[in-house]
Structure formats: C-alpha cells, structure tokens
Amino acid sequence: MDASSDNLIEVHGLRFTRGSRLIFRDLNLVIRRGEVTAIMGPSGTGKTTLLRLITRQLIPDSGHILVDGVDIATLNQDKLYVLRRRFGMLFQNGALLTDLSVFENVAFPLREHTRLSNRLIRHVVLTKLHAVGLRGAAEMMPSELSGGMARRVALARAMVMDPDILIYDEPFAGLDPISMGVIVRLVRRMNDALGISSIIVSHDVQEIATVADCSYLISDGSVAASGSPDDLNKATSDVVRQFMHGMADGPVAFHYDAPDYEEQLLGRESD
Amino acid sequence: MLRDIYQTFVEFVRTFGALQLFFLQLLRFSPRVLFLRFRLVVLQVYATGAVSIVIIAVSGLFVGGVLGLQAYSNLSKFNAEDTAGIFVAFALVKELGPVITALLFAGRAGTSLASEIGLMRATDQLSAMEMMAVNPIRRVVVPKFLGGVISMPLLAAIFSMIGLFGAHLVAVELLGVDVGAFWQQMQDTLELKDVNEGIVKSVVFGVVASLIAVWEGYNCIPTAEGVGRATTRTVVVTAIAVLILDFMITAIVL
Numbered sequence: 001m002d003a004s005s006d007n008l009i010e011v012h013g014l015r016f017t018r019g020s021r022l023i024f025r026d027l028n029l030v031i032r033r034g035e036v037t038a039i040m041g042p043s044g045t046g047k048t049t050l051l052r053l054i055t056r057q058l059i060p061d062s063g064h065i066l067v068d069g070v071d072i073a074t075l076n077q078d079k080l081y082v083l084r085r086r087f088g089m090l091f092q093n094g095a096l097l098t099d100l101s102v103f104e105n106v107a108f109p110l111r112e113h114t115r116l117s118n119r120l121i122r123h124v125v126l127t128k129l130h131a132v133g134l135r136g137a138a139e140m141m142p143s144e145l146s147g148g149m150a151r152r153v154a155l156a157r158a159m160v161m162d163p164d165i166l167i168y169d170e171p172f173a174g175l176d177p178i179s180m181g182v183i184v185r186l187v188r189r190m191n192d193a194l195g196i197s198s199i200i201v202s203h204d205v206q207e208i209a210t211v212a213d214c215s216y217l218i219s220d221g222s223v224a225a226s227g228s229p230d231d232l233n234k235a236t237s238d239v240v241r242q243f244m245h246g247m248a249d250g251p252v253a254f255h256y257d258a259p260d261y262e263e264q265l266l267g268r269e270s271d
Numbered sequence: 272m273l274r275d276i277y278q279t280f281v282e283f284v285r286t287f288g289a290l291q292l293f294f295l296q297l298l299r300f301s302p303r304v305l306f307l308r309f310r311l312v313v314l315q316v317y318a319t320g321a322v323s324i325v326i327i328a329v330s331g332l333f334v335g336g337v338l339g340l341q342a343y344s345n346l347s348k349f350n351a352e353d354t355a356g357i358f359v360a361f362a363l364v365k366e367l368g369p370v371i372t373a374l375l376f377a378g379r380a381g382t383s384l385a386s387e388i389g390l391m392r393a394t395d396q397l398s399a400m401e402m403m404a405v406n407p408i409r410r411v412v413v414p415k416f417l418g419g420v421i422s423m424p425l426l427a428a429i430f431s432m433i434g435l436f437g438a439h440l441v442a443v444e445l446l447g448v449d450v451g452a453f454w455q456q457m458q459d460t461l462e463l464k465d466v467n468e469g470i471v472k473s474v475v476f477g478v479v480a481s482l483i484a485v486w487e488g489y490n491c492i493p494t495a496e497g498v499g500r501a502t503t504r505t506v507v508v509t510a511i512a513v514l515i516l517d518f519m520i521t522a523i524v525l
C-alpha cells in the first residue's frame with residue numbers, strides 16, 4: 001500500500017473568503033486513514049468552516065479537497081450524497097431535529113436510507129443511545145435535554161449509520177468532567193474498534209492530547225504547526241507555544257482590532 | 272440615485288429568477304413526495320390546514336354576516352332584498368372566499384411555515400440533514416409546500432360555505448328575507464363557471480402563499496432577527512402577490 005492511499009482526505013492550496021474577510025490563504029493538510037486527527041486553533045480561525053468545506057457544505061474559492069483521491073468539487077449531488085453517507089458529523093450545537101423525539105432523531109438516518117424493520121431499528125438505536133448513556137432519555141424531546149445531553153444524542157445519531165469518517169465539531173464544549181471523560185474514551189474506542197477515521201475540531205488542548213494521533217494548529221489562514229500532541233507541546237514556534245500554553249501575550253492578539261484604548265475612554269471625539 | 276434604482280431592479284430580477292428555480296425544484300420533487308411520502312404530506316395538511324380552520328370559520332361567519340347586512344340594507348332601497356343571496360354568493364365564492372382565506376392563511380399558516388424552516392436553518396438542522404445525505408428540500412420543504420397547496424382550496428371552500436351560512440343568519444333569520452328566495456335565487460344565478468373561478472383562484476393563491484412562505488424560511492438569514500424578518504416578509508409579500516394575482520385572474524376570466 002503506497003503512502004498516498006493512507007491519506008483519506010487531502011486538502012491542497014485551499015483558499016476561502018467570506019465577504020471581504022480572508023479565512024484561508026493557502027491551507028494544506030492530510031487526514032490519514034484510521035487515525036484521530038485534531039484541528040485546533042484560536043477562536044475565529046475558521047475551524048468549523050474547514051469542516052464545512054471538507055464536507056462540501058461550502059465551496060472553496062480555489063484549491064482542491066480530495067476524499068479517497070476524488071476531488072469532491074467534481075461530484076454531482078447524487079454522488080455527493082453517496083459520499084456523505086460515509087460521513088457522520090456532530091455539530092457544535094447538536095442540531096437535533098426539534099420536532100422528533102430523541103429516539104426518532106437517532107433513527108432518522110436509518111428510516112431515510114434503509115428499509116430495516118421497526119424491531120431492528122429499535123435495537124440499533126437503543127444500542128447507540130446506550131453507548132452515550134442516554135438510553136433512558138429515548139422518549140424525551142430535544143427541548144427537554146441539556147446542551148451536553150443534546151450533544152451526546154447527536155453523537156449517537158452521527159454513528160448510527162456506522163460511518164467511515166466521524167467529524168466532531170467542538171465535542172467537548174459544555175460537557176461536565178464525567179461526560180467528557182466518557183466521550184473522550186468513546187471517540188478513541190470507536191475509532192480503534194470500528195476502524196474508522198475521526199476528525200475533531202476543538203481547542204481543549206488537554207483532551208486532544210489524550211485522544212489525537214495527529215494535530216493541526218491553524219492560525220492566520222494556514223497551518224501553523226502539525227504533528228503529534230507531544231510534538232506540538234515541544235514546538236518552539238511562538239504561535240504554537242502561545243496556544244498550547246494558553247498565554248495572553250504572543251503573535252495571536254487577544255484583543256480584536258480597536259482604536260486606542262485611552263483615546264476611546266477619555267472620549268476625545270466628544271470634546 | 273439612478274444606480275440605487277438599477278441595483279434594486281437587478282436584485283429584484285435575481286431574486287425572482289432564484290424563486291422560479293426554487294419553484295421548479297419543488298415541482299420536480301412533488302410527485303415522488305406525494306406518492307412515496309404521503310404520510311409527511313398528510314401531517315403537513317393537518318399542521319397548516321386543520322389548525323387554521325377555527326380562524327377561517329370565525330372570519331367566514333362574520334364576513335358573511337357583514338355581506339348579508341350590506342346586501343340587505345342596500346338592496347332593500349330598490350325592494351330587491353330577495354336577491355341578497357346572489358350578491359353574497361358572488362362576493363364570497365368568486366372574490367372574498369379565496370382572497371381573505373389566502374390573507375388569513377399567510378398570517379396563520381404561512382408565518383409558521385416560514386419560521387419553522389427558518390429556525391431549522393438557524394439551528395443547523397437543515398445542514399445536519401444535508402450531512403446525513405437527506406435532501407432538506409425533499410424531506411422538509413416539499414411536504415410543507417404540498418400541505419399548504421392542498422389546504423388552501425379546502426380552507427377557501429370552508430370559508431365560503433360558512434360565509435353563506437353567516438349571511439343566511441343575518442339576512443334571513445335576523446332581517447327577515449324570505450329563506451326560499453335567498454337560496455333559490457342564489458342557486459338559479461350562480462353557475463359552475465363562477466365556482467370554478469373561485470377554485471382556480473384558491474389553487475393559485477395556495478401555490479403562491481405556500482411558495483413564498485417556504486422560500487422566505489429556506490432563504491432567511493440564520494439568526495433570530497433573520498427569522499423574524501422572513502416571517503414578516505411572508506405576510507407582506509403574500510398579501511401583495513395575492514391581490515395583484517386576484518386582479519389579473521379576474522381580468523382574464525371576465
């Protein structure tokens with residue numbers, strides 16, 4: 001097996017602008033088969049946007065995104081949907097369908113894409129809900145769930161079709177330490193036991209260190225650093241050190257561009 | 272200023288073109304959804320149609336009552352109050368039934384269609400469906416659209432029927448118009464083509480009101496304000512479109 005067939009997703013020379021704002025200048029990265037790949041970066045660097053580009057919910061201005069060697073920009077809608085069936089995606093806010101119960105939310109992809117009997121669907125759904133600890137919440141409606149519970153239901157839904165690639169958008173945000181520990185282990189276990197590949201967008205450095213095989217740190221429109229969590233921890237680059245150690249001072253500005261503080265507070269313009 | 276007018280015009284043409292493409296897409300998926308996912312359509316007929324019955328019935332009753340009053344008070348000047356039934360029936364079946372139902376439909380069902388779809392967009396539910404390889408237009412938008420298209424003519428018929436009953440209550444029971452004359456003259460004068468005109472109007476208004484509602488919801492800015500604006504626009508645009516189309520259809524038919 002040559003090296004390139006180990007690459008599940010390749011991003012080459014990606015450029016993307018939203019309005020007048022440049023999100024990605026020249027982004028290159030590779031997601032390898034069977035690994036847990038983390039995409040990290042300060043808020044507003046376009047991590048979620050990158051996930052949407054990889055799944056072609058957005059179209060890049062230029063550059064190529066290859067999944068299994070196929071440029072996803074060339075796929076028509078039918079082929080895109082065939083490809084998307086291989087993806088399971090966990091959205092930041094869960095994105096549960098609010099008019100369906102927890103059970104029906106998890107059953108939704110099965111009902112849409114398969115002709116399984118109700119008995120079998122029930123079996124599969126309860127198994128997945130059990131894995132995220134919410135079998136008892138099957139009959140609840142999404143509006144009755146806490147944010148963390150909704151995310152866990154969404155995780156059950158993302159894995160119900162047994163996808164090849166699981167994409168997690170901020171899976172750890174808002175989870176209590178117990179749920180977080182369970183989810184971190186679940187991510188790793190699913191990845192290894194089912195032989196799938198995982199992409200995690202997060203800025204929880206500690207959790208990522210325990211679960212990821214490879215991390216990309218995105219800053220200023222391109223990849224600032226990549227490697228194992230250990231490599232990133234040892235990196236000497238200012239951007240990487242600032243992010244990994246959570247320092248206020250460094251190349252990444254904490255403050256958004258603003259006029260001079262003193263001048264604004266003392267109100268020269270009102271004179 | 273000329274540039275502003277030009278840009279507004281270009282924007283209007285672009286939106287109108289996109290709306291037509293969206294409509295074609297809805298039509299393309301409609302037969303499959305109607306035959307293969309009929310249960311979804313039935314649910315939407317209930318959600319948009321059945322829940323509007325009360326507002327339609329109450330409005331119909333009072334509009335019919337007002338027409339009965341007006342017909343009686345004006346026609347009695349010429350000793351022609353017996354023809355009140357004709358007056359009321361023409362007004363309701365050809366004009367007020369379809370038009371007022373469409374306006375009420377936009378306010379009751381159209382706003383809920385637009386805000387439901389808009390909120391689904393704002394909370395990433397439509398993106399989640401896309402990611403599950405489920406086309407949100409086919410799964411969510413088309414059933415809601417068809418639900419509206421099927422409900423509207425039925426609601427307009429209910430409106431006209433209850434309106435006639437309201438007119439009967441006022442003109443016959445209250446003001447003493449002869450019951451035989453009221454209904455017999457109506458039956459003799461009103462022809463099938465008059466009823467057909469009302470049916471055509473209510474079908475066209477149903478398509479237009481449902482299309483505008485799902486379009487506004489589907490294309491709203493995904494924020495609380497965007498959903499609010501889409502809801503408001505649904506009512507305003509539907510009202511204007513229905514009144515203009517009413518004039519056009521009447522002009523063609525007459």
